Amino acid sequence: MPALAVRELRKRYGKAEALRGVDLEVAGAELFGLLGPNGAGKSTLVKIACGLVRATGGTTTICGVPAGSHEARAAIGYLAELFRFPGWMSADEVLQLHQRLSGSERGAAERRELLELVGLADAAGRRVEAMSKGMQQRLGIAQALVGRPRLLLLDEPTSALDPAGRRTVRGLLEGLRERGIAVLLNSHLLSEIELVCDRVAILSAGEVVAAGTPAELARPRGVEIETASGTQLFEGARRDDAPRIVRELVAGGEEVFAVRVLSSTLEDVYLEAVGGDPS
Amino acid sequence: MSAVVTIAAYGLREALRRRVFAVVLLLTVGFLALFWLGNSYVFDHVADVVPPAGIDARTFAGAFVFGLAMFATLFLGVVLAIFLTLGVVEADAERGLLQPLVVRPVGRSVLLAARFLGAAVICVPYVLSVYFAALLITGLTGDWWPDRIVLPGLELAGGVLVVAALSLLGSVFLGSTANGIAVFMVFGAGLVAGLLGNIGHALNAEKLIRVAKIVAWAIPFEALYEDGLRGITEETSGLTGFLLRLGPFGGAESGGWALRAWSVAYLLLVLAAAVIAFGRRDL
Numbered sequence: 001m002p003a004l005a006v007r008e009l010r011k012r013y014g015k016a017e018a019l020r021g022v023d024l025e026v027a028g029a030e031l032f033g034l035l036g037p038n039g040a041g042k043s044t045l046v047k048i049a050c051g052l053v054r055a056t057g058g059t060t061t062i063c064g065v066p067a068g069s070h071e072a073r074a075a076i077g078y079l080a081e082l083f084r085f086p087g088w089m090s091a092d093e094v095l096q097l098h099q100r101l102s103g104s105e106r107g108a109a110e111r112r113e114l115l116e117l118v119g120l121a122d123a124a125g126r127r128v129e130a131m132s133k134g135m136q137q138r139l140g141i142a143q144a145l146v147g148r149p150r151l152l153l154l155d156e157p158t159s160a161l162d163p164a165g166r167r168t169v170r171g172l173l174e175g176l177r178e179r180g181i182a183v184l185l186n187s188h189l190l191s192e193i194e195l196v197c198d199r200v201a202i203l204s205a206g207e208v209v210a211a212g213t214p215a216e217l218a219r220p221r222g223v224e225i226e227t228a229s230g231t232q233l234f235e236g237a238r239r240d241d242a243p244r245i246v247r248e249l250v251a252g253g254e255e256v257f258a259v260r261v262l263s264s265t266l267e268d269v270y271l272e273a274v275g276g277d278p279s
Numbered sequence: 280m281s282a283v284v285t286i287a288a289y290g291l292r293e294a295l296r297r298r299v300f301a302v303v304l305l306l307t308v309g310f311l312a313l314f315w316l317g318n319s320y321v322f323d324h325v326a327d328v329v330p331p332a333g334i335d336a337r338t339f340a341g342a343f344v345f346g347l348a349m350f351a352t353l354f355l356g357v358v359l360a361i362f363l364t365l366g367v368v369e370a371d372a373e374r375g376l377l378q379p380l381v382v383r384p385v386g387r388s389v390l391l392a393a394r395f396l397g398a399a400v401i402c403v404p405y406v407l408s409v410y411f412a413a414l415l416i417t418g419l420t421g422d423w424w425p426d427r428i429v430l431p432g433l434e435l436a437g438g439v440l441v442v443a444a445l446s447l448l449g450s451v452f453l454g455s456t457a458n459g460i461a462v463f464m465v466f467g468a469g470l471v472a473g474l475l476g477n478i479g480h481a482l483n484a485e486k487l488i489r490v491a492k493i494v495a496w497a498i499p500f501e502a503l504y505e506d507g508l509r510g511i512t513e514e515t516s517g518l519t520g521f522l523l524r525l526g527p528f529g530g531a532e533s534g535g536w537a538l539r540a541w542s543v544a545y546l547l548l549v550l551a552a553a554v555i556a557f558g559r560r561d562l
Contacts, residue, residue, distance in 0.1 A: 047561070047562070050382045051381070051382060052378055052381060052382065052561065052562040053561040053562065054559070054561060070384050070386065071384075073382055073383060073384040073385075074384040076382065078378075078379070078382045080375060080378045080379065082375045083375040083376075083378060083379055084374055084375040084376050085376070085379070086289075086292075086293055086296070086376065087296075088292070088293075088296040097285065097289060098379070098383065100281060100282065100285040101282055101285060101286075101380065101383035101384075101385050102383050102384060103384065140379075143379060
């Protein structure tokens with residue numbers, strides 16, 4: 001049973017169509033990346049999945065039950081793109097509040113474990129208002145993990161993090177996969193998605209315009225060979241073609257210094273899919 | 280049940296943090312001190328007053344100042360109720376505080392009910408405390424006690440709960456500033472309607488009286504306040520009774536059990552509307 005199944009999902013805000021029949025599936029323990037320019041409908045999709053927004057049409061199920069239902073909400077953890085915790089609460093109190101609301105009975109041990117997981121073990125008693133934006137974002141991830149969710153919905157979870165913080169979160173996400181938790185990661189950071197996600201979907205104007213593993217999406221762009229007479233690009237050539245091309249060049253009297261197999265990056269695929277609009 | 284307690288406590292700690300209670304406490308202490316001072320002055324001099332024939336000066340003074348205290352109690356209770364509920368949905372959603380709570384397996388109706396109960400748990404004892412403190416001050420300094428002791432206080436508390444429910448409903452659609460202004464204006468409209476009723480009675484203008492009555496029942500906190508005012512001089516008759524029923528800040532009008540039943544139904548209807556509207560809202 002998929003952790004998240006979205007079928008023909010539609011959402012209309014007045015005359016604007018935010019989602020136009022989106023289909024996607026996130027398997028258990030899968031890290032799924034959602035990419036797309038601003039206004040593509042990524043956040044709307046995530047909000048429908050966690051019951052904050054009502055769909056105009058289509059179905060969304062979480063572990064087999066309709067999104068927004070009590071059972072579905074018990075199965076998810078969610079970190080909003082724009083969220084805040086009361087400044088007067090300590091990190092430990094925030095997690096305690098969410099333990100009570102999610103019905104988690106794992107008490108202080110769970111809170112300690114989660115704070116350690118996000119690198120905030122020393123900040124359990126620190127008030128939210130005394131935390132940096134990055135610390136608050138890590139606390140947000142810890143909050144989303146309260147109650148051992150089966151599906152984690154993260155909307156731009158690393159937007160306020162520095163490179164070290166991003167690396168911590170990447171490691172954390174990989175750890176979640178090992179623990180059997182599925183993750184839907186909505187992010188602008190292509191490199192991050194490419195590094196951690198098993199599969200990716202690119203949304204543009206409310207539609208899925210490309211989907212697959214990062215390797216499936218990346219296409220060969222050719223072989224670049226550095227010779228004495230300059231760098232030559234053999235467009236469309238693949239890795240397997242490289243020995244033959246080198247042999248032909250050497251036979252033709254060229255001196256070969258370096259060979260590079262080029263493939264398109266996720267960024268290239270993304271820009272192509274959204275029509276060059278990187279916003 | 281534990282989720283209700285958790286959310287209600289969360290709302291109250293938030294209010295504590297925003298110093299809502301500190302402001303209300305300060306205002307209350309100031310009001311009670313001034314009220315005690317005013318009572319002392321009034322009743323020190325009431326023996327010197329030679330009232331027109333048919334008026335009992337002590338009853339008139341006692342009921343009048345206590346009527347004023349009831350208005351102040353209602354006002355302070357309304358301030359507290361509004362500030363505890365005005366930002367429950369829209370304002371908290373705008374600030375990103377609401378979404379992490381709503382996605383938990385609690386239910387939007389439970390969340391809203393818990394925030395209302397949290398406000399009620401504070402407002403009702405507060406209104407009753409101020410009401411009985413004012414009653415004691417008037418009774419001990421002036422040796423005047425209202426005809427009905429408990430019911431008018433309960434009606435004031437009921438009126439405050441009605442305002443809290445309206446503020447909660449408004450919070451589903453409006454940000455805190457707009458909602459605060461809207462609910463205070465509704466409160467003001469109720470008081471103006473009461474004053475218009477007074478003028479209507481004085482001029483014997485039937486239309487004005489009818490308009491005031493319709494408004495008072497449309498926003499029943501006003502009718503409850505009027506019924507409470509009526510209760511404190513229920514057994515006072517003659518010219519004294521007539522003048523007192525004109526009342527300060529709104530006439531004293533009897534609503535009876537029909538009004539009390541309507542107020543409970545109204546409260547439940549407003550809360551149901553808030554739950555339905557919140558359930559349909561995208562966050």
